[in-house]
Amino acid sequence: MTITEVSKKFDVSQDTLRYYERIGLIPSVNRNKSGIRNYTEEDCRWVEFVKCMRSAGLPIEVLIEYVGLFQQGDETTGARKELLIEQRKQLLIKMEEMQKTVERLDYKIARYGQAAGGIVLW
Template identity: 80%
Template sequence: MTITEVSKKFNLSQDTLRYYERIGLIPTVNRNKSGVRDYTEDDCRWVEFIKCMRNAGLPIEVLIEYVALFQQGDETIEGRKELLVEQREQLVTRIEDMKKTLERLDYKIEKYDQSVVKKEKELKKLQD
């Protein structure tokens, strides 16, 4: 796949894909005879993984470390697992915080809705 196709498939800019490759978040993408990037299915799986992890809020530095460990081979499996477990714990905490924020927003919105209904009832009484 070309960079244009991958960009559309994953809804990432071409600049972002080039950046991810430059900093080592995705392995170096092979190029065709014309020098155009030619993404393989493996490359696309990396792009999908990185996009998913970034959407979850994992820092680029952590992902660079993960990819570097992955490239070192099976002797780093435990290190990769520990890194992912740490990130999972942080994500769970962020989700809990976001749930609390959502509950607070819902509460505030409900209060405003009640206020609007009260005002409408008062106006209706005045009109009667």
């Protein structure tokens, strides 16, 4: 697939795809004889993985570390698993914080329905 096709498929800009490749978030993409990127299914799986992890808020540095460990081979399986476990823990903490924020917003919104004359007290 070309970078244009991958960009459309995953709703990621071409500049973002180039950036991800340049900083090591996705492994280097092979190029055809004309120098045009030729994304394989494996490359696309990396793009999908990175997009998913970034949308969940995982730091770029962590993902670069993960890709680097992956490229080192099977001897890094344990380290990769631990990295993912730690990121999962961090994500669960963020989810709890977001849930508290949603509850606070619900409370504030409900107060608007109860306020006389539209005045909401803090």
